[in-house]
Amino acid sequence: MKVVVLGGDGFCGWPTALHLSMQGHEIVILDNLSRRNIDNELEVQSLTPIQSISIRLEAWHQVTGKTITYQRLDVATEYDRLLQLISDLQPDSIVHFAEQRAAPYSMKSSWHKRYTVNNNLNATNNVLAAIVETGLDIHLVHLGTMGVYGYSSVGVRLPEGYLTVKMTADDGAEVEQEILYPSNPGSIYHMTKTQDQLFFAFYNKNDEIRITDLHQGIVWGTQTRETRLDDRLINRFDYDGDYGTVLNRFLMQSAIDYPLTVHGSGGQTRAFIHLQDTVRCVELAITNPPAAGERVKILNQLTETHRLIELANMIAEMTGATIEHVPNPRKEADANDLAAANAGLLDLGLQPTTLRQGLLEEVTDIAKRFAARCDRSRIPCASHWTKQIAETQGDDDQLTLTLHS
Amino acid sequence: MKVVVLGGDGFCGWPTALHLSMQGHEIVILDNLSRRNIDNELEVQSLTPIQSISIRLEAWHQVTGKTITYQRLDVATEYDRLLQLISDLQPDSIVHFAEQRAAPYSMKSSWHKRYTVNNNLNATNNVLAAIVETGLDIHLVHLGTMGVYGYSSVGVRLPEGYLTVKMTADDGAEVEQEILYPSNPGSIYHMTKTQDQLFFAFYNKNDEIRITDLHQGIVWGTQTRETRLDDRLINRFDYDGDYGTVLNRFLMQSAIDYPLTVHGSGGQTRAFIHLQDTVRCVELAITNPPAAGERVKILNQLTETHRLIELANMIAEMTGATIEHVPNPRKEADANDLAAANAGLLDLGLQPTTLRQGLLEEVTDIAKRFAARCDRSRIPCASHWTKQIAETQGDDDQLTLTLHS
Numbered sequence: 010m011k012v013v014v015l016g017g018d019g020f021c022g023w024p025t026a027l028h029l030s031m032q033g034h035e036i037v038i039l040d041n042l043s044r045r046n047i048d049n050e051l052e053v054q055s056l057t058p059i060q061s062i063s064i065r066l067e068a069w070h071q072v073t074g075k076t077i078t079y080q081r082l083d084v085a086t087e088y089d090r091l092l093q094l095i096s097d098l099q100p101d102s103i104v105h106f107a108e109q110r111a112a113p114y115s116m117k118s119s120w121h122k123r124y125t126v127n128n129n130l131n132a133t134n135n136v137l138a139a140i141v142e143t144g145l146d147i148h149l150v151h152l153g154t155m156g157v158y159g160y161s162s163v164g165v166r167l168p169e170g171y172l173t174v175k176m177t178a179d180d181g182a183e184v185e186q187e188i189l190y191p192s193n194p195g196s197i198y199h200m201t202k203t204q205d206q207l208f209f210a211f212y213n214k215n216d217e218i219r220i221t222d223l224h225q226g227i228v229w230g231t232q233t234r235e236t237r238l239d240d241r242l243i244n245r246f247d248y249d250g251d252y253g254t255v256l257n258r259f260l261m262q263s264a265i266d267y268p269l270t271v272h273g274s275g276g277q278t279r280a281f282i283h284l285q286d287t288v289r290c291v292e293l294a295i296t297n298p299p300a301a302g303e304r305v306k307i308l309n310q311l312t313e314t315h316r317l318i319e320l321a322n323m324i325a326e327m328t329g330a331t332i333e334h335v336p337n338p339r340k341e342a343d344a345n346d347l348a349a350a351n352a353g354l355l356d357l358g359l360q361p362t363t364l365r366q367g368l369l370e371e372v373t374d375i376a377k378r379f380a381a382r383c384d385r386s387r388i389p390c391a392s393h394w395t396k397q398i399a400e401t402q403g404d405d406d407q408l409t410l411t412l413h414s
Numbered sequence: 415m416k417v418v419v420l421g422g423d424g425f426c427g428w429p430t431a432l433h434l435s436m437q438g439h440e441i442v443i444l445d446n447l448s449r450r451n452i453d454n455e456l457e458v459q460s461l462t463p464i465q466s467i468s469i470r471l472e473a474w475h476q477v478t479g480k481t482i483t484y485q486r487l488d489v490a491t492e493y494d495r496l497l498q499l500i501s502d503l504q505p506d507s508i509v510h511f512a513e514q515r516a517a518p519y520s521m522k523s524s525w526h527k528r529y530t531v532n533n534n535l536n537a538t539n540n541v542l543a544a545i546v547e548t549g550l551d552i553h554l555v556h557l558g559t560m561g562v563y564g565y566s567s568v569g570v571r572l573p574e575g576y577l578t579v580k581m582t583a584d585d586g587a588e589v590e591q592e593i594l595y596p597s598n599p600g601s602i603y604h605m606t607k608t609q610d611q612l613f614f615a616f617y618n619k620n621d622e623i624r625i626t627d628l629h630q631g632i633v634w635g636t637q638t639r640e641t642r643l644d645d646r647l648i649n650r651f652d653y654d655g656d657y658g659t660v661l662n663r664f665l666m667q668s669a670i671d672y673p674l675t676v677h678g679s680g681g682q683t684r685a686f687i688h689l690q691d692t693v694r695c696v697e698l699a700i701t702n703p704p705a706a707g708e709r710v711k712i713l714n715q716l717t718e719t720h721r722l723i724e725l726a727n728m729i730a731e732m733t734g735a736t737i738e739h740v741p742n743p744r745k746e747a748d749a750n751d752l753a754a755a756n757a758g759l760l761d762l763g764l765q766p767t768t769l770r771q772g773l774l775e776e777v778t779d780i781a782k783r784f785a786a787r788c789d790r791s792r793i794p795c796a797s798h799w800t801k802q803i804a805e806t807q808g809d810d811d812q813l814t815l816t817l818h819s
Contacts, residue, residue: 088528119543123493126539127532130609134531138524144801163591164583174579174593178569179753186568188579188596192612200616204535204609207597211605215745216800340620348584395621396549 011035012295013098015084015136016106017077018062019044020245020252021152021228021287025104027235027242028288029295030075037098038062039091040107041083043128044245047114047252053387055245056261056379057231068241085131092139095147102148102295103140107132108201112156113338113392114251115198121392122197129201130208137212146219148298149209150291153224155280155311157203159193160345167349170222170307195341196394209305217302221294225287226280226311229256230367231375233285244284246375248383250390256281258388259321260368263330264376265383272390273337275318276344280311283362293357308353312361316344320364327369336402340394416440417700418503420489420541421511422482423467424449425650426557426633426692430509432640432647433693434700435480442503443467444496445512446488448533449650452519458657458792460650461666461784462636473646490536497544500552507553507700508545512537513606517561518743518797519656520603527602534606535613542617551624553703554614555696558629560685560716562608564598565750572754575627575712600746601799614710622707626699630692631685631716634661635772636780638690649689651780653788655795661686663793664726665773668735669781670788677795678742680723681749685716688767698762713758717766721749725769732774741807745799 017026017038030036042062048054060068066077082090084107095103108129109115115125133151140147158167165172172190175183189210192203205222212218231246247253248261259269282290290310299306321332337343355361393399422431422443435441445467453459465473471482487495489512500508513534514520520530538556545552563572570577577595580588594615597608610627617623636651652658653666664674687695695715704711726737742748760766798804 088524092524119493119497119547122543123536123539127536130535131528131532134528138527141801142524163581163589164585164587165581165589166584172581174581175588176568176570176577176579179571180569182569183580184568184570186596191591191593191596194612194616197616200612203612207599207605207608207612211599211602396546 010101010295011098013037013039013095013100013103014106015039015103016108018042019106020247021284022106023065024233024236024244024284025106025288025291026077027069028233029292030069030077031073031235032292036077037100038077038079039082039084039094040079041081043109051249051251053249053384054382056248056382057243057246057375058379058382059243059245060241064241068239072239072242084135085128088135088139091135092142095139095145096143099145100147102150102298103136104291104295105133105136105149105151109198111252112196112198113390115196116394117251117392125197126201130204133205133208137208137218140218141212141216146301148219148221148295150221150223150294151205151209153205153222154199154202155224155226155309155349156195156199157192157206157224158190159195160277160342160347167309167347169309169350169353170224170305195339213305219299219301219303221299221306221308223290223294223308223310226282227254227256228282228284228287229254230284230371233288249387251392255279255317256320259324260371260376261383262388263324263328264372264380265385266330267385267388268331268333269321269324270333270335270389271317271321272335272339274343275321275334276316277341278314278316278345278347280347280349281313281315281364282311283367285362286312286359289359290354293354293359297357309349309351310354311349311351313364314347314349315364323364324368328372338390338393338398338402340398415506415700416503418442418444418500418505418508419511420444420508421513422484423447424511425652426689427511428470429638429641429649429689430511430693430696431482432474433638434697435474435482436478436640437697441482442505443482443484444487444489444499445484446486448514456654456656458654458789459787461653461787462648462651462780463784463787464648464650465646469646473644477644477647489540490533493540493544496540497547500544500550501548504550505552507555507703508541509696509700510538510541510554510556514603516657517601517603518795520601521799522656522797530602531606535609538610538613542613542623545623546617546621551706553624553626553700555626555699556610556614556628558610558627559604559607560629560631560714560754561600561604562597562611562629563595564600565682565747565752572714572752574714574755574758575629575710600744618710624704624706624708626704626711626713628695628699628713628715631687632659632661633687633689633692634659635689635776638693654792656797660684660722661725664729665776665781666788667793668729668733669777669785670790671735672790672793673736673738674726674729675738675740675794676722676726677740677744679748680726680739681721682746683719683721683750683752685752685754686718686720686769687716688772690767691717691764694764695759698759698764702762714754714756715759716754716756718769719752719754728769729773733777743795743798743803743807745803
């Protein structure tokens with residue numbers, strides 16, 4: 010198949026592009042390199058020494074004989090070029106990773122809120138409008154997030170997108186309806202993904218665009234079979250307070266003898282998936298598209314759920330790290346239960362990588378190997394969800410910095 | 415109260431600004447004049463001869479002694495100026511009309527889809543981010559649409575925003591939850607208003623912004639008590655296929671002996687409200703804000719529901735006009751029932767203007783008076799919801815044009 014990967018230079022996009030190329034698909038990456046530019050803005054670097062996209066692609070060709078092409082393009086602003094490229098390429102699928110994907114970054118300031126909204130919503134709408142305008146039958150695969158559901162537990166297992174509810178009709182009868190699960194996002198970033206769902210529902214209804222929305226849990230891990238083939242193919246690893254996902258931050262912290270910083274009680278339960286499984290899920294999505302006329306296919310892309318404190322305990326046990334509870338910069342429930350359906354991708358053949366299998370390897374192969382590249386001052390989260398939280402916690406963050414740097 | 419009216423030069427914004435000024439509120443209009451610019455793009459004009467905003471405001475001052483100030487500002491793109499103005503003005507309320515509001519316009523082409531999404535979503539997010547950034551306790555009143563609910567009838571009266579549903583928990587128990595009514599927009603324009611709802615829910619939850627969202631029916635009528643005070647204050651009247659709302663189009667058609675063009679069977683049921691009631695509803699909203707910490711207040715702003723064919727029959731009966739069924743350019747159900755709650759605004763004191771009261775006056779005072787200014791070629795809807803519809807109907811539109819011009 011011919012596949013365009015939007016955002017194919019990023020944390021999930023890059024290993025996905027390699028995996029799909031390895032499986033024999035013809036891959037074109039479109040990326041504006043925004044993730045690298047944000048590194049410049051935040052004055053941080055991937056813990057792993059990533060290469061420029063050209064060196065990456067050259068290495069891929071040398072190692073595998075396969076060719077991935079790349080064009081620098083901003084999906085959110087360069088509509089005409091996007092349209093022309095899609096018309097020329099006539100891809101079977103477009104995989105859409107071209108969104109700002111960090112919740113803390115999206116909450117840093119008004120500028121960051123506005124950037125995230127403007128970039129993510131225009132990117133998604135541009136892709137959809139372009140597919141309609143070309144008139145081509147292209148399957149769009151989008152990386153959503155489990156965060157669209159929110160974490161307000163009412164004892165109902167989170168479904169894969171759609172929920173059957175009962176309501177009372179005017180004549181007193183009870184009627185059943187299947188609805189998109191009511192969204193409850195916890196950050197501006199997560200909110201944009203709930204708004205994306207409404208784009209998908211509309212374009213699917215009006216233009217019969219075939220769409221798969223993958224609601225992904227928190228990704229952990231750094232490498233996949235393909236990125237391990239050559240050091241120049243190494244994937245990025247973020248440990249900073251904005252882009253470092255919780256598990257990768259814990260791994261990094263354990264590797265440099267920094268206490269594992271747990272926000273609040275750590276009673277928050279979240280969904281997780283290894284990066285190796287992410288790339289496999291995207292492959293399963295593109296090879297199992299919805300039929301013509303089918304509604305948006307929503308799959309939950311997670312393999313395990315854990316309380317954050319349990320994860321911290323597990324890593325502390327493996328590595329001898331200590332745990333420090335710090336004030337939570339987010340506005341969220343201190344503890345929650347989480348049960349979520351994930352049969353869709355398992356039924357398609359996903360075989361999960363478990364945390365117990367992969368964790369230690371990550372600590373030694375990535376976190377310890379590149380520990381010298383770590384800037385300890387970047388570990389605490391410097392984004393606060395509200396002014397009140399910032400005012401209360403400003404000093405605490407300073408204290409944490411002083412204690413450990 | 416001090417009130418900023420975003421989009422205060424438009425069809426609803428202008429009479430609202432005058433009404434609030436007449437009631438003694440201090441009014442500042444911010445508007446980028448986009449509605450006038452779109453007239454240039456579409457090569458149409460308001461049937462009524464509207465004056466420039468400066469002449470309008472000068473006339474208002476001469477007639478009433480009251481002062482409304484105005485600054486040209488694009489809410490969607492000029493964030494820093496918007497922030498500064500809000501900080502300086504410290505308004506009690508902001509009324510947000512600054513969105514592209516025509517469904518057919520939003521469906522004309524990729525460019526129009528993208529403009530509507532980019533303008534509407536960034537405008538709403540900018541206002542909300544600016545309110546948060548100023549730290550001021552400002553009540554935001556937004557003009558939503560009944561179209562967020564969609565028109566798929568399951569026999570349940572449309573509530574005012576929130577719906578109680580039952581779902582089955584994992585332990586088999588039935589649990590009740592109140593949710594935002596599942597949205598089902600019928601155009602890109604309506605879709606942006608469903609996405610606006612998600613902005614409001616998030617900023618209300620995270621930042622406790624006080625918000626009222628007014629889900630308005632189709633507005634009819636042209637004048638209000640204030641716009642009638644002087645010819646220079648006259649409001650715009652759109653009869654063209656993009657911006658002319660259905661009832662105003664019928665009135666215009668009857669005035670110039672053009673058949674009343676009904677899309678499809680006319681079995682579509684829609685909600686209506688007279689412009690005089692719109693401005694009163696906004697006044698009721700700003701003087702009855704939600705309490706601190708209260709969730710987003712959603713009110714349905716409609717006074718009557720009618721099938722389109724019934725409206726056409728009513729006007730035909732009054733004026734002797736004929737009716738012509740034309741192919742529907744929209745992708746929508748050919749017929750639907752519609753029952754919607756509207757107690758919120760009635761309880762606050764709204765006294766509806768009924769169709770029977772106001773219709774004939776509109777025909778004589780507006781449609782007949784300015785009939786000579788009508789460009790008949792602009793009456794048919796030239797936007798089609800999909801390529802297929804455009805291909806099927808292209809010829810029919812031509813035919814209609816030929817027949818009647």
